[in-house]
Amino acid sequence: MHIIDLSREIHHRAPAHPSHPPVIITVWNDHSEVKRAGNTEFTSKSLSITMSDHSCTHVDAPVHFNPAPGAPSIDEVPLENFYTEAICLDFGDVPNNYEATVEDMEAALAASGEEIKPGDTVMIHMGIHNRLFGTPEYVHDFPGLSVEAVHWLADKKITMFGVETVSPAPEGEPNYLAHLACAERGITHMECLMNLDQLIGKGRFRFAGFPLKIKGGTASPIRAVAIFED
Numbered sequence: 001m002h003i004i005d006l007s008r009e010i011h012h013r014a015p016a017h018p019s020h021p022p023v024i025i026t027v028w029n030d031h032s033e034v035k036r037a038g039n040t041e042f043t044s045k046s047l048s049i050t051m052s053d054h055s056c057t058h059v060d061a062p063v064h065f066n067p068a069p070g071a072p073s074i075d076e077v078p079l080e081n082f083y084t085e086a087i088c089l090d091f092g093d094v095p096n097n098y099e100a101t102v103e104d105m106e107a108a109l110a111a112s113g114e115e116i117k118p119g120d121t122v123m124i125h126m127g128i129h130n131r132l133f134g135t136p137e138y139v140h141d142f143p144g145l146s147v148e149a150v151h152w153l154a155d156k157k158i159t160m161f162g163v164e165t166v167s168p169a170p171e172g173e174p175n176y177l178a179h180l181a182c183a184e185r186g187i188t189h190m191e192c193l194m195n196l197d198q199l200i201g202k203g204r205f206r207f208a209g210f211p212l213k214i215k216g217g218t219a220s221p222i223r224a225v226a227i228f229e230d
């Protein structure tokens with residue numbers, strides 16, 4: 001078995017979507033502070049972390065984009081949704097702000113040689129992390145899916161899809177439409193993935209990426225991984 005890590009580092013001032021607060025990490029205590037209990041001296045180190053529930057690699061909960069009463073928060077989503085079979089669709093290097101069409105989806109699926117099965121997680125590789133991460137474009141000018149492409153995925157009864165970008169579709173109206181389509185169709189998505197290039201041509205794999213049990217959480221950071229049984 002080998003595991004490919006699909007998660008970005010959570011670090012101080014990590015790039016964040018403009019509508020969410022940044023990650024702030026400070027040292028709470030460190031080994032310079034000697035504590036005593038009886039005759040024993042010891043030191044320890046720990047951090048204090050302040051972050052959005054949408055920080056770094058994360059999965060959106062339906063309550064984030066669905067105003068309907070009872071839309072699940074992240075602690076209410078079944079854990080089975082975060083441990084699924086998966087494939088990755090490769091769109092190559094896509095121009096900034098591009099919206100992938102249904103035709104693009106069908107071409108990428110055909111090129112993968114795979115099929116999408118009900119319950120799958122589908123990763124969307126557009127070469128974004130390697131090309132844009134750390135630049136202003138990463139949080140503003142990224143490409144993504146058209147709303148029709150989101151519906152195309154939902155038609156295939158997927159559990160969720162995952163993108164390398166901070167949103168599933170380009171900034172502004174396309175992004176809101178993609179989120180509303182997820183609400184309407186009962187699917188969700190992961191954002192800010194990386195290393196999707198390492199999944200190209202590898203076929204079907206096991207996805208795992210469990211959220212933290214945040215009461216009422218509208219999303220959660222996850223340690224997203226692809227597991228291959230060799």
Ligand SMILES: [Zn+2]
Pocket residue numbers: 060167168179189191
């Ligand atoms: Zn989202």
